[in-house]
Amino acid sequence: MYxxxxxxFIRKIQPDEMWLYRNPRTESYVPLIALYPSMYGFAALVFVTYFFHTRDLTDFKCAWLGISLAGTxxxxxxxxxxxxxxxxxxxxxxRCFPDGVMNEDMLCSGDHHSIMEGRKSFPSGHSSVAFASLGFISLYLFGKLNVFNERGRGQAWRLVVSVVPLLAAxxxxxxxxxxxxxxxxxxxVGSVIGLIEGYLCYRQYFPSLDSRYCYLAYASDAMYPNPSRKTTSKPEASGIEVNPENEMLVDTAEKDNKWT
Structure with missing residues (x-):
């Protein structure tokens, strides 16, 4: 907000480059008042649907923590x-010359707030927030539908569903x-910034998309061995498999993805 x-910064504009900035003023096709409710409403639809399907409260919390971190x-x-x-x-x-008359000193005669907003073109905020939030949702769907591991490969509908948020962004x-x-x-540039932020925030809470356990949140109990289980045998012999990505233990009884 600050x-x-x-x-x-008041960047110097040369008169001979003003043609770059002489496009007509129009209303936003996607105003912020519509963008934010649409993005987070869609996020709520995806997260709540998955929660009601799996009853995984930990995953639900991690999803909201991740997307809110990306937005912030x-x-x-x-x-x-x-x-x-x-x-x-x-x-x-x-914005600078609302009457269409440019003076030699390049002194603006328009509304101060409109002029200052007119100097905030790089990077695009709409693009960055769209890709940070909707990109996070796509990553979430990639993980839950196992798009990039052996469980989901060859099923095109999973990929198609998961890229819809990216298309919207x-x-x-x-x-x-x-x-x-x-x-x-x-x-x-705004889109790239948003994608990077969405990915970084997603990986704070969820494993790599090519992991067999990409549908689990790092904080999920299923990512760790049961503390009450006592065994001196190797993990494979006791019904527990080792996650090759982060060496966490995953109980085979809990590893099935209820989403699919």
Whole structure:
């Protein structure tokens, strides 16, 4: 919130480059008032559906912790870069000179808040938050449906279902160039930032997608051996298998994914 209301760096604009910023002003095709409810409403649908199917409260908590961490981290990083860079938006000319008359000194005559917002083009906040949140949901679905391990390979419907959030994030990002609120470079960099943040936050709570146990949260009891079980034999002989990725022990009686 601090960076949201802070004025950005005032980058020098040369008169001969103003053509880059002379696109018409339009309303956002995907306003924030619609973007956030849609993203987190979809997240709630996915997380709640999985919870009612498995009754796994630990996984439910980890899912919300992960996506909220991704959103918070994205807000700090994206807004910090916006303030530091101060790149004008494609419609900056009309924000600066609403009457369409540009003076030689390049002194803006428009509304101060609109002008400052017009200097926060890089990177695209819509793109980064869409890929951070919807990308996290795709990763969550990849894991729950075992898309990238031996249990789910060869079943195309799992892949198709899991990439739907990524497609939605892509359309949000593209819309930012269609309404002239961002340059294509802003959208590309914002999308990459969001994807990285979504992946990092997902891996804080869930294993690698190619793991046999990718559908389990790290905090899940099923990721660890039963403390009451006493055995001196090897894990394989006692019905417990070793997770090759992180050497955790997984009880074979609990390892089946109820989602599939």
């Amino acid at each position: 960076f949201e209301w802070k004025d950005p 981290l994205n807000g700090v990083i994206t807004q910090s870069i916006k303030i530091a860079v101060g790149r004008p938006r494609p419609d900056f000319f009309w 892509t359309m949000v990002a593209i819309s930012r160039t269609c309404d002239y609120h961002h340059h294509w470079q802003d959208v590309v």
